[in-house]
Amino acid sequence: MAETMNIHIRGGRVIDPQNHLDSIEDLFISQGEIVAIGKMPEGFSVDKTIDAENQVVCPGLVDLSVRMREPGLEYKATMKSECAAAAAGGITTCCCPPDTRPIIDNPAMANMLTHRGEEIGLTRVIPIGALTTELGGEMLSDLHALSQAGCIAFSNADMPITNTLVIRRAMEYASSFDLLIILHANDPWLTDDGCMHEGEISTRLGLAGVPEAAETAIVARDLALIEQTGVRAHFARITCARSVDLIVQARERGLKVTADVAIHHLHLTDFDVGSFNTLCHVMPPLRSERDKNHLREAVALGHIQAICSDHQPHEKDAKLAAFSESEPGISGLETLLPLGLKLVDEGIIDMNTLISSVSSEPAAVLGIDAGSLSASSQADICIFDPAAEYLLDESTFLSKGRNTPFSNWPLKGRVSHTIHAGRLVYSVTQV
Numbered sequence: 001m002a003e004t005m006n007i008h009i010r011g012g013r014v015i016d017p018q019n020h021l022d023s024i025e026d027l028f029i030s031q032g033e034i035v036a037i038g039k040m041p042e043g044f045s046v047d048k049t050i051d052a053e054n055q056v057v058c059p060g061l062v063d064l065s066v067r068m069r070e071p072g073l074e075y076k077a078t079m080k081s082e083c084a085a086a087a088a089g090g091i092t093t094c095c096c097p098p099d100t101r102p103i104i105d106n107p108a109m110a111n112m113l114t115h116r117g118e119e120i121g122l123t124r125v126i127p128i129g130a131l132t133t134e135l136g137g138e139m140l141s142d143l144h145a146l147s148q149a150g151c152i153a154f155s156n157a158d159m160p161i162t163n164t165l166v167i168r169r170a171m172e173y174a175s176s177f178d179l180l181i182i183l184h185a186n187d188p189w190l191t192d193d194g195c196m197h198e199g200e201i202s203t204r205l206g207l208a209g210v211p212e213a214a215e216t217a218i219v220a221r222d223l224a225l226i227e228q229t230g231v232r233a234h235f236a237r238i239t240c241a242r243s244v245d246l247i248v249q250a251r252e253r254g255l256k257v258t259a260d261v262a263i264h265h266l267h268l269t270d271f272d273v274g275s276f277n278t279l280c281h282v283m284p285p286l287r288s289e290r291d292k293n294h295l296r297e298a299v300a301l302g303h304i305q306a307i308c309s310d311h312q313p314h315e316k317d318a319k320l321a322a323f324s325e326s327e328p329g330i331s332g333l334e335t336l337l338p339l340g341l342k343l344v345d346e347g348i349i350d351m352n353t354l355i356s357s358v359s360s361e362p363a364a365v366l367g368i369d370a371g372s373l374s375a376s377s378q379a380d381i382c383i384f385d386p387a388a389e390y391l392l393d394e395s396t397f398l399s400k401g402r403n404t405p406f407s408n409w410p411l412k413g414r415v416s417h418t419i420h421a422g423r424l425v426y427s428v429t430q431v
Helices: 079-088 107-120 143-148 164-176 200-205 213-229 241-252 289-301 336-345 351-357 360-366
Strands: 007-016 021-030 033-037 048-051 056-059 061-063 091-096 124-127 153-155 180-183 232-235 257-262 306-308 381-391 410-420 423-427
Touching: 007 351, 007 381, 056 351, 061 336, 061 360, 079 091, 079 107, 079 410, 079 423, 091 381, 091 410, 107 124, 107 143, 143 164, 164 180, 164 213, 164 232, 213 232, 213 241, 241 257, 241 289, 257 289, 257 360, 289 351, 306 336, 306 351, 306 360, 336 351, 336 381, 336 410, 351 360
Parallel strands: 007 048, 007 056, 061 091, 091 124, 153 180, 180 232, 232 257, 257 306
Antiparallel strands: 007 021, 021 033, 056 381, 381 410, 410 423
């Protein structure tokens, strides 16, 4: 594990949306914390200087959904490999969904993941607790005990809770302890055996489709229960324009509800499935051009608070089957930032909105102390060159998962340094 040092980051464009900062400044780190921005503190002794001229210095990224594949699926990836990939992507906080093997439905599993992340030391790993035991959708987990063990939110991962009374009881339980529930809106009966968005393209390809109503019907159901219980709730990986509208209306009524979108849903549509491209097989599925554009607008307006990678690394064979039989998911840790910068380059959002949506806003959703460059805060910092141009080559990924549909895409923006808890955990010179 790298040692903490007194670090001077010199001459970078420091962007900290939480503190409304966007200017050329020097930044100083000591004993794992940010001690000053601007003028060097009196008596500060520099151990290392990082020249950040023409680069952006921002809070370390906070990713709301990262499958580490450990424990249980180490043949796909390990915590060590995926933490290294997170550091290479400027990500200093990773939220791990509860569908590990074993499932995170007990304090021992939560503690194991946290301690394993600390042992690796490249990024903070936060476990999300299972809402129901074994994700079975029937019996509630001991949410309070899981919270005491470090789980800062609770979800049923991609497994549906079909019994409305169970989800109501879960919300009432969580509300009584002011716990955050993360909801995945998917009606299993409407989804059935669907593997892509239901529309003209699924019909042409002869693939079973997933209608928009599979998402919007559950969003409407859950919003009604959120309103009744007063729980803090977050909708994960929203894909449909109508879902966004329902959530915006709920927020206008005062409901404590937020939402995120996966970065690939801001760039790809069902059209990209093309001739059965399994690298575009994701769940929830890629939607229509109209949905994509509405999601982009929602991020720009702040109606969707956060962007995540929805990182799901796979071994090569997982994508070699027929489209409907292939495993869904994209390896996204190392493309989250450059794909976000592509939105900036296209004029969809500005730089501050991007930085906010991948740092301070997801931190605010979780209620954790992260995503800012405030004095005395933990020094989690990403430094990147926004002008660096390259064609994406997945063979350079540090993630064991090379399953990306963005291969050979022209991108701009490359992380040069990542600092976690005052330690330099990644730099281009180390690779």
